[in-house]
Amino acid sequence: MRVKTELVLEQLVSRVLGRALQLGESLPRRAEDLLAEAPEPVALARLGYAGRMAETEMFEPARRPMPWLAELLEGRPESGRRAIATVSRELAAEEPDEKPDPGQGSWRVPGPGGHVRHFLALAAANEVVHGGSNGKPDATRELSAGEAKRCFLYGFYACCCEGLDASPSGPAASPSDPGR
Numbered sequence: 001m002r003v004k005t006e007l008v009l010e011q012l013v014s015r016v017l018g019r020a021l022q023l024g025e026s027l028p029r030r031a032e033d034l035l036a037e038a039p040e041p042v043a044l045a046r047l048g049y050a051g052r053m054a055e056t057e058m059f060e061p062a063r064r065p066m067p068w069l070a071e072l073l074e075g076r077p078e079s080g081r082r083a084i085a086t087v088s089r090e091l092a093a094e095e096p097d098e099k100p101d102p103g104q105g106s107w108r109v110p111g112p113g114g115h116v117r118h119f120l121a122l123a124a125a126n127e128v129v130h131g132g133s134n135g136k137p138d139a140t141r142e143l144s145a146g147e148a149k150r151c152f153l154y155g156f157y158a159c160c161c162e163g164l165d166a167s168p169s170g171p172a173a174s175p176s177d178p179g180r
Contacts, residue, residue, distance in 0.1 A: 019054035019057065019058065021127070023053045023054055024050035031158075040151070045154045048152035051152070051159075055111045083161075084161040087161055088161060089154060091105075092151075106153060
């Protein structure tokens with residue numbers, strides 16, 4: 001079904017980004033640890049992580065299991081934070097610079113879909129590069145659309161992975177649980 005881009009930007013992207021900006025102000029300590037290996041600018045990866053938190057909070061389908069992602073993590077030679085970093089980097093690298101086709105890239109994650117995430121990554125990059133409500137930019141250079149998406153999606157996928165049984169200590173708490 002075709003949807004008008006302006007409607008997606010106004011109704012979904014702006015709402016999810018607004019919530020991600022709020023959530024990103026105080027990410028759980030475990031999230032900060034996971035994002036220690038994020039590509040620069042880390043502020044954009046933080047928004048990707050917070051964007052997934054916002055999705056799971058706002059959209060019921062975003063809370064559905066992702067067996068394919070659990071299998072990817074389980075098949076890694078490393079575990080825990082290393083596995084999450086590797087899988088997040090690999091998945092982000094697969095994302096096309098332009099909007100992904102359904103079934104490709106970020107469309108595999110339950111929630112609002114790959115096109116919303118494409119526009120969300122670009123809006124988040126604009127926020128980071130040009131400064132948000134504080135007026136101070138968190139990036140020292142302009143980013144291409146592809147760089148911005150991959151950085152944002154690194155944090156997004158790290159949040160997705162964190163909610164799975166990805167470490168020897170057992171399942172992580174819900175990404176929206178600040179008590180970690």
